[in-house]
Amino acid sequence: MARDICLLDGPFDPGAELTAFTAANPGAGGVVSFTGIVRDADTGGLQHMEIEHYPGMTEAALADIRARACARWPLSGALIVHRHGILRPGEVIMMVATAARHRADAFAAAEYLMDYLKSRAPFWKKEVTGNGAAWVSARDADEDALDRWDRPAQPA
Amino acid sequence: MARDICLLDGPFDPGAELTAFTAANPGAGGVVSFTGIVRDADTGGLQHMEIEHYPGMTEAALADIRARACARWPLSGALIVHRHGILRPGEVIMMVATAARHRADAFAAAEYLMDYLKSRAPFWKKEVTGNGAAWVSARDADEDALDRWDRPAQPA
Amino acid sequence: MTPEQDQTLDILYFAWVRERIGVAREQVTTSAATPRALVAELAARDDRYAAALADLGALRVAIDQTLSDLDASLAGAREVAIFPPMTGG
Amino acid sequence: MTPEQDQTLDILYFAWVRERIGVAREQVTTSAATPRALVAELAARDDRYAAALADLGALRVAIDQTLSDLDASLAGAREVAIFPPMTGG
Numbered sequence: 001m002a003r004d005i006c007l008l009d010g011p012f013d014p015g016a017e018l019t020a021f022t023a024a025n026p027g028a029g030g031v032v033s034f035t036g037i038v039r040d041a042d043t044g045g046l047q048h049m050e051i052e053h054y055p056g057m058t059e060a061a062l063a064d065i066r067a068r069a070c071a072r073w074p075l076s077g078a079l080i081v082h083r084h085g086i087l088r089p090g091e092v093i094m095m096v097a098t099a100a101r102h103r104a105d106a107f108a109a110a111e112y113l114m115d116y117l118k119s120r121a122p123f124w125k126k127e128v129t130g131n132g133a134a135w136v137s138a139r140d141a142d143e144d145a146l147d148r149w150d151r152p153a154q155p156a
Numbered sequence: 157m158a159r160d161i162c163l164l165d166g167p168f169d170p171g172a173e174l175t176a177f178t179a180a181n182p183g184a185g186g187v188v189s190f191t192g193i194v195r196d197a198d199t200g201g202l203q204h205m206e207i208e209h210y211p212g213m214t215e216a217a218l219a220d221i222r223a224r225a226c227a228r229w230p231l232s233g234a235l236i237v238h239r240h241g242i243l244r245p246g247e248v249i250m251m252v253a254t255a256a257r258h259r260a261d262a263f264a265a266a267e268y269l270m271d272y273l274k275s276r277a278p279f280w281k282k283e284v285t286g287n288g289a290a291w292v293s294a295r296d297a298d299e300d301a302l303d304r305w306d307r308p309a310q311p312a
Numbered sequence: 313m314t315p316e317q318d319q320t321l322d323i324l325y326f327a328w329v330r331e332r333i334g335v336a337r338e339q340v341t342t343s344a345a346t347p348r349a350l351v352a353e354l355a356a357r358d359d360r361y362a363a364a365l366a367d368l369g370a371l372r373v374a375i376d377q378t379l380s381d382l383d384a385s386l387a388g389a390r391e392v393a394i395f396p397p398m399t400g401g
Numbered sequence: 402m403t404p405e406q407d408q409t410l411d412i413l414y415f416a417w418v419r420e421r422i423g424v425a426r427e428q429v430t431t432s433a434a435t436p437r438a439l440v441a442e443l444a445a446r447d448d449r450y451a452a453a454l455a456d457l458g459a460l461r462v463a464i465d466q467t468l469s470d471l472d473a474s475l476a477g478a479r480e481v482a483i484f485p486p487m488t489g490g
Binding site: 013014015016017018019020022025026027028029030031032033034035036037039040089090092101103104106107110111114145 | 169170171187189191257267
Binding site: 192208210212213216217238249250270273274275276277278279280281282291292293294298299 | 413415416417419463466467468482484485486487488489490
């Protein structure tokens with residue numbers, strides 16, 4: 001049985017997750033994945049990232065976001081994996097994967113999961129550099145990205 | 157060194173490809189992948205799929221499609237893997253992966269790669285069932301999907 | 313329970329709100345009817361709270377682990393969390 | 402070389418075009434100036450070619466391994482491929 005939602009305090013292998021997820025969804029024609037990676041802070045010299053979260057609410061928020069995507073698109077599977085705690089540059093922060101009969105549905109659902117994870121799941125990132133620590137600011141673009149899911153679809 | 161374009165006549169592991177691709181792009185904030193899988197034919201009872209291709213043109217077309225995506229979005233990496241020959245139901249047909257600083261670029265580039273692979277790379281799929289063999293028809297929707305890349309971007 | 317009555321809430325703080333206040337979690341007995349009234353009451357306590365809670369536009373709240381509006385009702389609530397905009401993904 | 406002159410081309414067929422014609426590859430000496438003229442010339446050969454090449458709208462062509470228009474010039478071409486719409490991905 002593949003997992004649907006997974007909150008981790010240590011590293012995971014997105015490739016192994018993709019392989020397991022794909023095997024668990026043999027009826028899907030396509031699988032889309034997104035993997036988020038710790039990159040160097042904009043100022044350079046990132047030592048590590050700390051991700052704080054809200055135990056209890058986090059699990060509920062991830063399950064809710066996943067359920068909304070499954071209700072909106074005909075998915076045969078949807079996976080969310082997210083780390084918290086200390087992460088080094090280059091390490092994987094999180095991934096989502098979606099499986100669907102048609103690729104457009106899998107792509108749209110994966111983008112939807114990402115947009116909601118960015119702004120609606122209770123995680124907060126802090127970057128620690130040689131110059132000190134700073135909380136990552138929410139980007140207006142991330143909040144704006146949610147609006148598109150409330151609009152009617154663009155004509156194809 | 158991660159591979160950029162790969163044409164294969166046997167199975168491959170998309171998870172292993174994703175892991176290698178992610179490791180090869182440490183500066184990217186996000187990696188998007190799409191994996192296409194042989195699903196049962198619409199009529200049911202698929203025994204196997206045969207993929208014919210045009211040796212020489214195929215490699216050039218994959219490289220050209222990849223180069224166009226890299227020219228259009230600020231990608232730190234782009235991968236195309238595609239099989240030909242005999243494939244069983246549930247096996248992976250192909251995958252693309254894109255790495256970029258911002259997730260919107262990685263998603264858009266992966267969709268672009270898929271849209272062009274569907275209609276502009278010289279592969280032809282044949283489905284073999286208990287009732288005989290039939291070439292897969294090109295879908296109008298796949299041809300139409302290309303048009304969106306010629307239009308100016310929608311306002312965000 | 314009507315909003316006018318005092319109720320005891322678990323208040324949780326996250327990220328820089330937690331750091332500025334210096335506490336991750338506390339119990340508060342309050343008659344605040346909404347998160348907005350609760351935040352105003354907390355901000356009036358001392359400089360640390362005032363500094364953490366000064367900019368309402370930079371704060372988000374969850375009531376019983378559900379993201380909520382600043383003007384939602386606190387009637388029957390048990391847990392209220394106050395935090396900056398989330399930065400997951 | 403001007404289009405009026407005969408030239409020798411490698412012609413390749415794929416998928417059901419190949420199956421209907423019964424040949425994957427052949428050499429043709431032709432004065433056809435465009436893929437459209439070449440297809441018409443081939444279709445006139447016999448019933449198999451006629452059946453494979455009857456519906457121009459269902460055919461795509463590549464000149465020297467580059468997808469091309471039916472009215473592109475064949476001047477200087479070495480290899481022409483004729484096939485159905487592609488179904489990759």
